[in-house]
Amino acid sequence: MIVLDQENKLFTLHTQNTTYQMKADQYRVLLHTYYGPRLRGGDLSRLIQFADRGTSPNPNEAGHRRDYSLDTLPQEYSTCGVGDFRLPSIEFEPADGSRLADLRYTGFELKKGKYALPGLPAFFGGDEWETLVIHLTDSTCKMSVKLYYGVLERCDLITRAVQVVNEGGQAVQLRRCASLCLDLQGGDLDFITFDGCHAQERSLSRSPLRQGVQSVESVRGTSSHHHNPFVILCDHNANEDCGTCYGAMLVYSGNFLAAAERTHLENNRLLLGINPYHFCYTLAPGECFTAPEAALVCSPCGFGQMSRSFHRAIRENLIHDPLEGKRRPVLINNWEATEFGFDAEKLVSIAAAAAPLGIELFVMDDGWFGTRDSDFGGLGDWTVNESKLPGGLGALVPRIHDLGMSFGIWIEPEMVSEDSALYNAHPDWVLEAPNRPFARGRSQLVLDFSRKEVRDHVYGAIKQVLESAEITYVKWDMNRSLTDVWSSALPAGRQGELFHRFVLGVYDILARMRRDFPGILIEGCTGGGGRFDAGMLYYVPQFWCSDNTDAIDRLTIQYGTSFCYPVSTMGAHVSAVPNAQTGRSVSMETRGVVAMAGTFGYEMDLNHTTAEEKETIKRQVAFFKEHYELIQRGDYYRLSDPFHDPFTAWQQVSPDRREALVSLVTHANRAASPFRTVRLRGLDPQAQYRVNGGEAWPGDVLMAAGFPLPMPTGDYQAMQLYLEAE
Numbered sequence: 001m002i003v004l005d006q007e008n009k010l011f012t013l014h015t016q017n018t019t020y021q022m023k024a025d026q027y028r029v030l031l032h033t034y035y036g037p038r039l040r041g042g043d044l045s046r047l048i049q050f051a052d053r054g055t056s057p058n059p060n061e062a063g064h065r066r067d068y069s070l071d072t073l074p075q076e077y078s079t080c081g082v083g084d085f086r087l088p089s090i091e092f093e094p095a096d097g098s099r100l101a102d103l104r105y106t107g108f109e110l111k112k113g114k115y116a117l118p119g120l121p122a123f124f125g126g127d128e129w130e131t132l133v134i135h136l137t138d139s140t141c142k143m144s145v146k147l148y149y150g151v152l153e154r155c156d157l158i159t160r161a162v163q164v165v166n167e168g169g170q171a172v173q174l175r176r177c178a179s180l181c182l183d184l185q186g187g188d189l190d191f192i193t194f195d196g197c198h199a200q201e202r203s204l205s206r207s208p209l210r211q212g213v214q215s216v217e218s219v220r221g222t223s224s225h226h227h228n229p230f231v232i233l234c235d236h237n238a239n240e241d242c243g244t245c246y247g248a249m250l251v252y253s254g255n256f257l258a259a260a261e262r263t264h265l266e267n268n269r270l271l272l273g274i275n276p277y278h279f280c281y282t283l284a285p286g287e288c289f290t291a292p293e294a295a296l297v298c299s300p301c302g303f304g305q306m307s308r309s310f311h312r313a314i315r316e317n318l319i320h321d322p323l324e325g326k327r328r329p330v331l332i333n334n335w336e337a338t339e340f341g342f343d344a345e346k347l348v349s350i351a352a353a354a355a356p357l358g359i360e361l362f363v364m365d366d367g368w369f370g371t372r373d374s375d376f377g378g379l380g381d382w383t384v385n386e387s388k389l390p391g392g393l394g395a396l397v398p399r400i401h402d403l404g405m406s407f408g409i410w411i412e413p414e415m416v417s418e419d420s421a422l423y424n425a426h427p428d429w430v431l432e433a434p435n436r437p438f439a440r441g442r443s444q445l446v447l448d449f450s451r452k453e454v455r456d457h458v459y460g461a462i463k464q465v466l467e468s469a470e471i472t473y474v475k476w477d478m479n480r481s482l483t484d485v486w487s488s489a490l491p492a493g494r495q496g497e498l499f500h501r502f503v504l505g506v507y508d509i510l511a512r513m514r515r516d517f518p519g520i521l522i523e524g525c526t527g528g529g530g531r532f533d534a535g536m537l538y539y540v541p542q543f544w545c546s547d548n549t550d551a552i553d554r555l556t557i558q559y560g561t562s563f564c565y566p567v568s569t570m571g572a573h574v575s576a577v578p579n580a581q582t583g584r585s586v587s588m589e590t591r592g593v594v595a596m597a598g599t600f601g602y603e604m605d606l607n608h609t610t611a612e613e614k615e616t617i618k619r620q621v622a623f624f625k626e627h628y629e630l631i632q633r634g635d636y637y638r639l640s641d642p643f644h645d646p647f648t649a650w651q652q653v654s655p656d657r658r659e660a661l662v663s664l665v666t667h668a669n670r671a672a673s674p675f676r677t678v679r680l681r682g683l684d685p686q687a688q689y690r691v692n693g694g695e696a697w698p699g700d701v702l703m704a705a706g707f708p709l710p711m712p713t714g715d716y717q718a719m720q721l722y723l724e725a726e
């Protein structure tokens with residue numbers, strides 16, 4: 001609910017459990033007065049303190065009033081060079097070279113429903129949303145800034161976006177334009193980020209905010225394996241069930257900056273948006289720039305509730321699921337089994353071993369096209385390699401269908417190999433700066449997706465493939481970071497737009513694909529989880545979580561991912577042992593339990609499994625299908641911390657709390673292992689739950705005292721408890 005007090009220029013955004021407020025003061029400076037647990041309302045600007053701070057200047061209108069400074073007051077959208085020395089949200093440069101931005105309130109609009117952003121992903125929904133638009137202006141530079149707020153009460157979600165319009169008569173360069181600025185007065189806060197690298201994505205790292213700026217960012221052109229555009233600020237004592245925490249995500253898939261600043265006055269500022277690195281956008285008179293959407297959830301009672309709010313909002317108001325309401329198929333992918341070394345017979349044999357076990361979709365990964373026998377060639381030539389697949393998809397796909405399976409395919413549209421017909425025909429279509437030899441990444445080059453003719457060509461070729469056979473699934477991969485970011489299609493002064501224009505180009509192709517093939521399930525992938533962000537999830541309902549398929553490494557990767565992203569988005573497969581990335585061997589049981597914390601599938605040649613393992617797989621697949629709703633859409637609870645506890649456990653609970661599934665993997669075993677219990681969450685304390693069809697346990701006992709764990713008899717053993725209320 002958005003409450004307006006027009007006389008006092010006071011704007012209060014209430015969600016189910018939180019309140020957010022801002023106010024334009026007597027100088028029309030938009031101050032942030034409060035964000036936190038829900039309050040009744042009223043003017044919370046009384047919380048703001050004023051004092052003369054010698055080094056903090058006072059704006060001209062304040063005259064000699066020395067206790068009024070932009071530097072000390074909580075700003076809703078921070079300015080630049082006019083008195084606030086903290087992180088600026090916006091910076092522009094008109095023809096005179098000044099780099100100042102001073103924004104003052106000029107008005108607002110209130111609308112039912114959710115705003116949309118041209119060419120950019122954004123949360124969507126009907127009339128349960130409300131939109132507030134606040135207008136600010138820099139009157140010297142004639143730049144107008146609109147701050148968008150979307151409120152989805154039931155998910156405690158507040159979205160934000162920013163539009164900048166050049167209302168003046170001369171071009172202005174926009175050098176920085178954050179999507180979100182959040183000033184939180186006082187309080188010792190921790191900053192949590194999700195960091196890592198290829199094959200070790202989204203490892204949670206937490207540290208107290210100290211005076212200065214702490215930040216994570218990407219300058220790779222993708223949101224990256226190394227840092228995720230999702231961060232948390234929280235109380236020092238916040239944990240899964242208590243403490244106030246603020247989760248902030250950027251709905252964007254390119255370079256980003258998430259920076260938290262703590263000042264000498266112990267004020268905290270969080271800034272999130274496109275990375276100003278290599279960003280400079282020229283706005284001609286009348287032109288508008290739209291910054292990507294950011295979304296906030298504040299939870300007054302710990303991380304668990306914050307995550308569940310994000311999960312619900314992402315599932316219901318961000319993702320477009322082509323199978324809406326239906327179960328997604330259990331798949332088998334051939335990559336780890338064959339890499340590039342396959343032919344039609346090999347693929348059919350992998351599918352044939354999987355079909356009788358209940359696996360429903362066969363995915364043909366990299367290597368089916370052009371001269372793609374290794375990662376040195378072929379990218380860009382999206383025509384079937386008939387020496388591997390005689391008769392093309394027309395011959396292969398019916399054979400898969402005959403096994404009772406559907407068929408999916410791998411593509412990497414943004415890339416080209418030097419050894420390809422496409423590169424030979426259009427060497428000028430890649431990102432490459434004049435007179436400078438380009439860098440290769442995985443021996444491939446990046447196509448200039450800012451150029452429409454390049455996108456049109458690539459999309460045309462991919463469309464032809466998708467129309468040539470009955471294809472129900474596409475894996476969209478992307479396997480290198482961007483270098484040599486220069487486009488022959490842009491003048492020198494506009495090269496700073498290229499990183500962003502590239503991302504818009506990717507979104508354009510994804511949008512076309514979704515429009516033309518609404519029934520195809522697209523899984524995103526960027527060398528694993530290098531672009532696992534809310535921007536991509538708007539176009540693809542699931543994303544390959546990591547190239548690391550080791551079940552034990554996956555515990556921490558999926559744990560970190562779960563802080564923002566729901567189970568139904570996390571691509572997770574059972575692969576062969578010893579694991580290709582770590583050399584570790586764990587049981588089929590354990591691998592299945594861990595993959596079920598995601599979209600669930602297999603990525604191995606099941607012809608090389610024992611009869612006993614096949615029985616286990618059959619059981620796993622049947623169990624997953626039976627409990628699909630609970631696993632994929634149940635409320636998600638983390639029951640332990642894999643970095644510190646002797647086991648990793650998580651739990652899904654049905655919305656009516658009649659059913660729950662607990663999954664648990666013990667870490668390395670030791671002799672004389674202590675007695676342990678796992679405390680469950682989210683159950684009905686009054687209900688009696690039958691555990692795995694056997695003994696009934698009271699909900700309150702399971703939550704307060706926990707369920708006793710069997711003694712592990714080896715490393716990395718897994719168990720699942722299915723609970724059903726009597």
Ligand code: DGJ
Pocket residue numbers: 335365366410477479525526527528544546547
């Ligand atoms: C990287 C992906 O993450 C893998 O799953 C696989 O598709 C390879 N690329 C293929 O080149």
